[in-house]
Amino acid sequence: MKVFQPENPDIICAWRWTERGLYLLDQRLLPQKERYIPCRTWQEVRRAIREMVVRGAPAIGITAAIGLVLGAERLKVHTRRAFLSGLKRIAQGLSRARPTAVNLFWALRRMVHRAETEADAGPRELIEILRAEALSIWEEDLSACRRMGRLGAELLPEEGTVLTHCNAGALATGGYGTALGVIRAAVEAGKRLSVLADETRPYLQGARLTAWELKKAGVPVSVILDSAAGFLMARGRVQAVIVGADRIAANGDTANKIGTYSLAVLARENGVPFYVAAPTSTFDLACPSGEHIPIEERSSEEVHFCAGKRITPRGVSAVNPAFDVTPASFITAIVTEKGVIRPPYSENIPAVLSGETQAS
């Protein structure tokens, strides 16, 4: 049976992709159960993204690209023209999975563009081309994470404690991780670091996923309540904060998991450096600033219930923004695979992304 995966996959992987279909590691069940959910249609892939079977900005983009291939394989068309119009319809459908992580739209655009520019290919060849493109998106993200790891590791102290929020690890990316990749690389380089993982209500990505990944990677980790971060910083028990991103605007304002903004403010107040690690596919230069980033509001049920139990009185409402925006002025540096970007972000982001400037 044919298996589609990068040449040197990471030890932790969100997907098994074979000629039979896509199997997604159900991240809602981790760390208690390692169960894979089969997806055979693009609609099943969209549902899996919406329902958080797979999550994390780069992982959402990769999953959507594979979902587009599954949809393309089922198109019953004979002409290139009909194929391309079916492909665009599926991409439209997949783009409605979640609104904030720009990697979703980036990956779908890249896939459709690839098919459109392959002028002489018919439906059968286009499916092969799209499969290779989805695999490249996955592979490129994995190598971007490894490179961010090497570049970002230098920012972390030789010794101390690093705080992170949500899960920006292998499960959220093509492998290795963005923020967690930087921590892994620093530890692999001999730095004596331990990690504080915010539990990250309501989905508990920190308590369940970050703790699970770091334990597997042999990095010492303690889980803390989201509300404990300020106290621990004030007591000098945090030497750096590093998080991932779902979308970075042209001026450096960064959307990430709800609670990130509060952490950045606390870090500033306590003189702790605050780093963001994200591949260039997470930048949205069409978005001038954070106020233009669409922020997902998820169901209030996620707030009302904890571990299957209702925790709020009936009749009380709840508000559940899934992300917030950290103003660029709170960010010490942004680690990308093209280099470490420092302020002024409005000048340095476009320069580094276009390759004009070698970032430091």
Ligand code: MRU
């Ligand atoms: O709702 P999620 O779990 O998809 O949110 C994930 C995050 O906020 C991550 O920090 C972000 O996507 C970066 S992942 C490398």
